[in-house]
Amino acid sequence: MTQLLIVDDELHMIEALEQTIPWEKAGVKHIYTASYGDLALELMQSYVIDILITDIRMPGMSGLELIRVVKNRWPRTQCVLLTGYADFEYAKEALNLNAAEYLLKPVDEDQLLKTVSSIVAKQEEQWKWISSMETSQTLMRDHxxxxxxxxxxxxxxxxxxxxxxxxxxxxxxxxxxxxxxxxxxxxxxxxxxxxxxxxxxxxxxxxxxxxxxxxxxxxxxxxxxxxxxxxxxxxxxxxxxxxxxxxxxxxxxxxxxxxxxxxxxxxxxxxxxxxxxxxxxxxxxxxxxxxxxxxxxxxxxxxxxxxxxxxFAVVPEQQSIHTLYEPPTLIHLLEASQWDQARDKIQSICTELRTKSTLTQAHLVEAYYYICSTYLYILHKSNLDADEASKLAEKLQKTPKTFVLDEIERWALTILQQLEVGNLNRNDSQTRTGNHLTKKVQLYIQTHLSGDISIMTLANHVYLNPSYLSRVFKHETGESISSYTMRVRMERAAYDLLNTRKKVYEITSELGYQNPQHFIKVFKKYYELTPQEYRESASRMS
CATH class of the missing domain: 3.30.70.270 (Reverse transcriptase/Diguanylate cyclase domain)
Structure with missing residues (x-):
């Protein structure tokens, strides 16, 4: 049975289309809705969407931009455009994007149902042809x-x-x-x-x-x-x-x-x-x-x-600071406001440095700048008082003349304490609620990378509407849930490639990807290197 996604920033329009049209007559089994483009894309990553119905003019990503992305990622999804503007340029662009239909608002319900029925019939015919034994044998020989x-x-x-x-x-x-x-x-x-x-x-x-x-x-x-x-x-x-x-x-x-x-x-x-x-x-x-x-x-x-x-004799690799990059990283702990775990992380980093047989200045410089850049990133994304944030930023930007491990540890723990106090002193109740929800979602993502972390699963975890959760998360962090999930997964993959002997297919499974080829494609798009190239480049630099 067909699955349908309706995208429109006017909630009354979504409700009207979802509830008043007898979609089951067209063979539609499930209907999903989104009030803006980014949420629509997150839903499409979680569900197989056969038909997309979208308004053209929406805040942020327009309907045309949405269709362009959808056709690039999910070319089999058929798209129907709705608009209140009889503009030839819109129609021309819709045709260029291979949209199945272009309908004017207010949309005639019978016409829309007839359009969807026609698309469903064509899709069923196409899948029958694809799945036939004769076609399968021919395709197998060709491929x-x-x-x-x-x-x-x-x-x-x-x-x-x-x-x-x-x-x-x-x-x-x-x-x-x-x-x-x-x-x-x-x-x-x-x-x-x-x-x-x-x-x-x-x-x-x-x-x-x-x-x-x-x-x-x-x-x-x-x-x-x-x-x-x-x-x-x-x-x-x-x-x-x-x-x-x-x-x-x-x-x-x-x-x-x-x-x-x-x-x-x-x-x-x-x-x-x-x-x-x-x-x-x-x-x-x-x-x-x-x-x-x-x-x-x-x-x-x-x-x-x-x-x-x-x-060929393999040259042994130079030791890196294992704890520094071991997940969960300091940045992930701070994003989720796990202050005690962040303190433990800093102390673990310093303990590893103390026990190194050959501790160099390069190790100390690496640790200092890693922690400093993490603090600056968190400070930039926080809602601390402007004067307080300015004083903290000034402290972070003062580079010590010499790097001493005990001083680095004291400095790191002191700044961490100030960040924690500043975070707890935020008075706005709505901000605190949004911040709490965001931290809860981030922690869930970090601890469920191999499982289902779709927008629907996360929304159910915090008992919120997916659309509302997406807006809160974006407002609090400056990035979408899908972008944050991708960043955490890619950073975990990079750590495993550099610090473990895990095989690519093992990393693929642990990060929730379906097959190694897809993981390699995603990793290369993110880092501009394949996993193997990433591993090799680190070996050459060490």
Missing amino acids: LPLMKHNLLNSLLLGAKYSKSDLRAKCSTYGMMLNLDNSDIFSLLLIRLGEGFYRYAYHDQTLLEYAFLNIAEELFKPDYTLWYCKDANDYYVFLLFPKSDDTENLTLERLANELQYYIDLYLKAHIAIGISKVGEFPEHLEEMYQSCIQLYQSKVNRDEQWLMKAHE
């Missing part, structure tokens, strides 16, 4: 390379399958691997040089196809190939020898030949990391990670080299 690519990527990220499930998947994809007796294989990790990226996208893609054709021509006589492009834009090749007589020297020779022909015919360089021989699938992730480490010290993208991962 077989992508499905093999995704399966290998999930294995590289640490996904675990039973032998029977993996055997079934490989058989479906036309890969006859002997999983009862572990297959012997080698792994090549190949980075394309700058020569591949000097062209426009279309020509670059053709060049990569040429590279893959050359690789298949060289390797296929001796090996069964399975390859994909990983999250770092490296090509990963699994090579299963077709004969027991195939030696590892053959692989090195062929890798050298691959570099030679790429240079000769494509005028480009490639770097190749070769793993030791292992058993599939038991050793896959370990072999992949050993090759990844080769690239941490090889920064020059156009450098051409061939190295064996098991002959």
